[in-house]
Amino acid sequence: MIIRIDSLTFRYPNGTTALDGVSFGVGAGERVAIVGANGAGKSTLARHLVGIERPASGTIEIDGRPTDGLGIAELARTVGFVFQNPDDQLHAASVVKEVGFGPRNLCFPAARRAELVESALRRTGLTAARDTHPHHLSLGERKRVALASVLAMDTPVVVLDEPTTGQDHASIVLLGNLVDSLAADGRTVLAITHDMDFCVEHFDRVIVLANGRVAWDGPVADWPAHVADTADESLELPQLTRLGRRLGWEGPVTTVPGFLDRLSSGTDPAPLPSAQTRIPLRDR
Incomplete structure (x- = not known):
């Protein structure tokens, strides 16, 4: 463990x-x-x-x-920790300086620092913003800067x-792949x-x-x-699980591939409930 x-x-x-x-x-x-x-x-x-x-x-x-x-x-x-609010951990004058702060403080050799920083920028889609001040970026981009700064520490x-x-x-797709x-x-x-x-x-x-x-x-x-x-x-149930339940499918479906498999298998959905039927909030 x-x-x-x-x-x-x-x-x-x-x-x-x-x-x-x-x-x-x-x-x-x-x-x-x-x-x-x-x-x-x-x-x-x-x-x-x-x-x-x-x-x-x-x-x-x-x-x-x-x-x-x-x-x-x-x-x-x-342990690398990415705060919910990126502004709690961003302080440098450029994205590349922010991402390089952690590995520099950990005293990594210069060559390894450079490699880790470039990899973190690439994996978070921030290479083109390397010289931008973090606070000139959107909230979503600042969150990716905070993530890149943790990735560069190689924890x-x-x-x-x-x-x-x-x-x-x-950005969510990029984050999931990461x-x-x-x-x-x-x-x-x-x-x-x-x-x-x-x-x-x-x-x-x-x-x-x-x-x-x-x-x-x-x-x-x-x-x-x-x-x-x-x-x-x-x-709350995942969206696809809620949709599968509305369609009357047996057992939960949670992912897009799983949902498409159900559709391609010819699963016959049950009739949708009428407008008068009360749907519990967690199933909507």
Whole structure:
């Protein structure tokens, strides 16, 4: 396990318990989506992985090392964290300087720094914007700059906080392909997300947090059945799953290829419900 969390508890200074006995492990190369309602503890959990927050009790191990006593700079060699708001981590006068900041601080040799920076710019579609000031870019582009700055640090673990927020379709496709390629390279990707479509298309496993606890942990293929059975209104089925249910198909469909396979197999959809039929909100 590259990440091992055991009985993690965290309380804010006002006494609010954000995490309450959270335990799970993540293997190298896994793609794990962490979902749940606002305030469930998702981002708080992610900040623990890079040392921004520290546990009240419980333990965290990253790549076999307890995080107790490890500073943010040391943890940054293993875990790269992309903030939900890119402006929280962008400070350089150009995109290329921003992307080069991390590997320079990690004291990588010049040749390796240059290679990592160029690769990160290329993989995030930012090569043409290399000399642009980050704050002259759109929100979606700034999010990609923040992502590129983490990729250039070449960490074995990448944590993404709401990566698809503010992104257009082309950027989400690029991001999804990047998540897939990182996993293919053996790197671990964790995403804090409300985007269920992105989750089922690009992740292997889903962890649900509710009231600071792990409410469910399982393979993404079992996720639609869990959502259909739970009373948690903050969880939503993927769009294609909802459409398949409206068409009367047996079993969940979650991806475009799976949906097209159902269509090409000649599956006969059931009649659509009448306008008077009430459709539960989570199925719309």
